[in-house]
C-alpha cells in the first residue's frame with residue numbers, strides 16, 4: 001500500500017501477515033514456551049540484542065508480538081509490549097524510570113485500583129506518588145521535585161468519564177523535562193491518541209474495550225519514541241550502563257527503541273508479568289471491530305446521558321459529551337470522535353437509592369469492569385473506591401450518591417427502559 005492506512009485498516013491488518021509456515025490467514029496462537037535456535041551463533045546474537053527473534057515466551061511470543069505491534073500502530077508509537085493486566089502495564093511503564101526514593105506526580109482522577117497501587121503498594125519498591133488536579137498546571141509543576149520521574153494520568157478518567165486536557169499536561173511535562181504517561185484505557189486509540197497530544201508513554205488495560213467483551217485480562221505499554229532519556233541524567237536504567245543487562249546502555253545502543261527493548265530484556269524477563277498467547281488471540285479478535293464498537297458505545301452513551309440529565313430522579317450526570325459538562329470543550333480539540341461511554345450520575349436518595357438501583361436493574365450487570373459489549377454498572381463508594389476515605393472518594397468523583405455506568409452496545413431504548421424501571425424502584 002502506498003497510502004498511509006486508516007485506523008479501520010490498521011485495526012485488522014497491523015502486526016498480522018499470513019503465517020510463513022502454513023499460510024494461515026488469521027494470527028495463529030503460538031502455544032509454545034521456547035523457540036529452537038538455528039545454531040550457537042544465532043543464540044548469541046539474540047541474547048546480545050544484535051538480532052531480533054524469539055527466545056522464550058516470558059520475553060516475547062509471536063501471537064503476543066502481533067498484538068503489541070497492532071496497538072503500537074493504532075496509538076502511533078514506535079514500539080510496545082503487552083503484559084498480563086492493566087495494572088501490570090502501569091508497573092511496567094514506571095519500572096525503567098523509577099528507583100528507590102523517586103516519585104510520580106499523578107492525577108487525582110483515576111481508576112480506584114490505580115489510586116491504591118500508586119498511593120500504597122508502590123511504596124514497597126521505595127517509590128511514591130503525589131496526587132494533584134491535572135486541570136491545574138501550576139499545581140502539577142509545584143508538585144515536581146528533584147526525585148520526580150514522571151507524570152501519570154488517564155485520558156478519559158475514571159470513574160466520572162472526565163476528559164483530561166492531555167496537551168496542557170504535556171506542556172507542563174515538557175517544561176520540567178519529564179515524561180508523561182497516559183492511561184488510554186477508557187478512550188481507546190479510536191477516540192484519542194495521547195502521543196499526538198504530547199504523551200511519552202501510553203498504557204492500556206486491554207481487558208476493557210480493546211478486547212471488548214470481558215473475556216481476558218491484559219495490558220500494554222506503548223512508547224512514543226520521542227523522549228530524550230539521556231538529557232537529564234535521571235534515567236540511568238535506560239541511558240547509562242544497565243547492570244541487569246551486562247552493562248548495556250539501552251539508549252545509546254537502541255535510541256528510540258530503548259524503552260521497548262528494556263521492557264522486554266529486563267522488565268518482562270525479571271518481573272515476568274507476561275501476556276499469554278491465548279489472551280493475545282482474544283484481544284486481536286476484539287480489536288478488529290474496535291472502531292465499530294466505539295462508535296456505537298459513544299452513540300448509546302450520548303442517548304442515555306441525555307435522557308438521564310432530563311430525568312427528575314437524577315441530581316447530576318457527569319458525561320463529558322454533554323454540553324453541561326465543564327470538560328465539554330475538549331470534545332472539540334482532543335476527543336473529537338466522542339467522549340467515550342463511561343460516566344457517573346448522582347441519584348436523588350443517596351447511598352441507599354444507589355444500592356437499590358444497582359439491585360433492581362435487569363439488563364445491566366453489576367460488575368467491577370468496564371468496556372464490555374454489555375452495559376455495566378457499579379456503585380464505586382461501596383466497591384472499587386471503598387478503600388478510599390470519603391474525601392478521597394469525592395475528589396476522585398466517586399461520592400456515595402454516585403453510580404458509574406459503562407454503556408454497552410445493546411439497543412439504546414432497551415438500556416434506557418431498564419434504567420427507567422430500576423430508578424422507579426430506587427426512588428419510590
Ligand SMILES: *Cc1c(COP(=O)(O)O)cnc(C)c1O
Nearest residue numbers: 085086087111185205207217218
Ligand atoms: C481496569 C483498569 C485498569 C486495570 O486494568 P486490569 O486489566 O484490570 O489490571 C487500569 N486503568 C484503568 C483506566 C482501568 O479501567
